Amino acid sequence: MKPAPFKYYAPTTVNEALAYLAKHGYDAKALAGGQSLVPMMNFRLAQPSVLVDLNNIAELFYIRPAKDGGLLLGAMTREAQVEHDPLVAERAPMVHEAMPKIAYPQIRSRGTFGGSIAHADPAAELPALSVALNARLRIRSQSGERWIPANEFFLGFFTTAMEPHELLVEVALPPLPAHSGWSFLEVARRHHDFALVGVAATVTLDGKEHCQQARMVFFSIGDGPVEARQAAEVLRGQTPTAEAILEAAEVAARDDVDPSTDINASAEYRRHLVRVLSRRALSEAVERARGA
Amino acid sequence: MSDLLNITVTVNGTPYGRNVEPRLLLSDFLRHDLGLTGTHVGCEHGVCGACTILFDGQPARSCLMFAVQASGHEVTTVEGLGTPDNLHPIQQAFWEAHGAQCGFCTPGILMTLVPFLEENPDPSEWQIREAISGNLCRCTGYQHIVDAVKRAADAARA
Numbered sequence: 001m002k003p004a005p006f007k008y009y010a011p012t013t014v015n016e017a018l019a020y021l022a023k024h025g026y027d028a029k030a031l032a033g034g035q036s037l038v039p040m041m042n043f044r045l046a047q048p049s050v051l052v053d054l055n056n057i058a059e060l061f062y063i064r065p066a067k068d069g070g071l072l073l074g075a076m077t078r079e080a081q082v083e084h085d086p087l088v089a090e091r092a093p094m095v096h097e098a099m100p101k102i103a104y105p106q107i108r109s110r111g112t113f114g115g116s117i118a119h120a121d122p123a124a125e126l127p128a129l130s131v132a133l134n135a136r137l138r139i140r141s142q143s144g145e146r147w148i149p150a151n152e153f154f155l156g157f158f159t160t161a162m163e164p165h166e167l168l169v170e171v172a173l174p175p176l177p178a179h180s181g182w183s184f185l186e187v188a189r190r191h192h193d194f195a196l197v198g199v200a201a202t203v204t205l206d207g208k209e210h211c212q213q214a215r216m217v218f219f220s221i222g223d224g225p226v227e228a229r230q231a232a233e234v235l236r237g238q239t240p241t242a243e244a245i246l247e248a249a250e251v252a253a254r255d256d257v258d259p260s261t262d263i264n265a266s267a268e269y270r271r272h273l274v275r276v277l278s279r280r281a282l283s284e285a286v287e288r289a290r291g292a
Numbered sequence: 293m294s295d296l297l298n299i300t301v302t303v304n305g306t307p308y309g310r311n312v313e314p315r316l317l318l319s320d321f322l323r324h325d326l327g328l329t330g331t332h333v334g335c336e337h338g339v340c341g342a343c344t345i346l347f348d349g350q351p352a353r354s355c356l357m358f359a360v361q362a363s364g365h366e367v368t369t370v371e372g373l374g375t376p377d378n379l380h381p382i383q384q385a386f387w388e389a390h391g392a393q394c395g396f397c398t399p400g401i402l403m404t405l406v407p408f409l410e411e412n413p414d415p416s417e418w419q420i421r422e423a424i425s426g427n428l429c430r431c432t433g434y435q436h437i438v439d440a441v442k443r444a445a446d447a448a449r450a
Contacts, residue, residue, distance in 0.1 A: 002320075004315070006314060010360070010361075034356050034358075034361075035338060035356055038355075038356040038358075039337035039338050041315075043337065080350070104426025105426065107426070
């Protein structure tokens with residue numbers, strides 16, 4: 001199990017990296033933390049002929065406060081750094097709580113925030129989290145830059161709206177609106193293993209106990225982040241009582257997901273988990289929204 | 293075969309200069325080029341934890357890095373912990389509690405635990421089990437390993 005040969009470049013600036021990506025196109029892969037790409041290369045599921053290592057590009061490693069009260073994360077910021085950063089804990093508590101659920105310390109020490117999003121593994125936490133938080137993704141190429149909202153970024157299994165010559169350089173996380181709560185839950189067979197099903201949920205109340213918006217974005221249950229749109233409609237404008245939450249959970253499990261069976265769990269069990277996680281996540285998010 | 297690149301990696305305090313192919317995994321570099329076979333190779337896709345080393349002081353999977361990426365950086369392997377005559381306190385605790393069993397997973401577990409115990413000098417059993425959740429042992433139910441970690445933590449605080 002050894003990777004196929006490749007040419008290796010270790011640029012120190014984004015411009016230099018973009019030049020390599022533009023020159024080599026589909027033959028090149030950008031190497032971030034490598035915790036997903038290198039296993040694929042070891043299995044030879046991925047055989048890029050050119051590897052552009054981003055680990056020496058200092059300008060991609062940062063966590064900064066944004067003017068809107070949110071956060072700006074450089075794409076190469078290590079998951080371990082995000083996990084332990086006090087500004088993240090203060091401004092994006094859902095991200096803070098989700099980070100330790102991602103694999104193991106040995107993975108998070110190398111794995112990067114932007115790398116996980118760009119890799120678009122349907123079982124990964126950060127793609128779903130970025131959709132739930134309305135993250136905006138700053139994409140650069142030699143011809144300029146564009147911003148893609150997270151909910152338009154994930155096109156399917158390991159597929160994103162980025163072109164081969166483009167690079168994700170920054171993730172902007174806006175703050176949650178006033179009177180909002182959140183919840184991030186997953187069920188895995190072993191702690192920190194890939195989730196059988198997970199959910200990132202946010203609830204915004206109108207200040208009078210009515211639900212302005214309730215969103216649930218599931219992962220590990222489709223070919224990308226799966227938003228429970230019909231469950232959200234059940235709660236819109238309603239008082240989020242235990243009964244209303246139960247009904248939304250039923251709808252999420254019945255209408256919003258289409259799970260498949262694999263070696264880890266049956267479709268039926270995954271649907272059951274969606275129902276259970278929906279109830280727990282919405283309850284927790286409502287409780288936090290009431291306290292917010 | 294692609295071009296060779298010249299790298300210098302500091303391993304256990306000693307700088308090593310070598311010419312390597314870019315595709316050479318750090319785990320294979322340590323074992324084959326440097327002869328440091330204490331770092332074990334199990335799954336080679338980041339799941340089993342046997343190849344865990346410290347990369348600039350942080351635990352990392354050496355099978356998920358290329359040797360070229362370690363150039364200019366510091367790597368600590370299990371050989372850097374202690375010697376047979378002068379065991380590291382964690383190694384001593386593993387020996388006393390029979391935490392090694394067959395020993396295949398042990399180097400990776402030790403390298404995971406060194407930074408863990410520095411950050412958590414008085415860990416609960418739950419924290420210990422969570423800390424080693426990224427390291428697979430196929431011999432036992434992990435009980436002796438957990439005992440060894442408690443023993444090491446107690447000894448360090450005594």
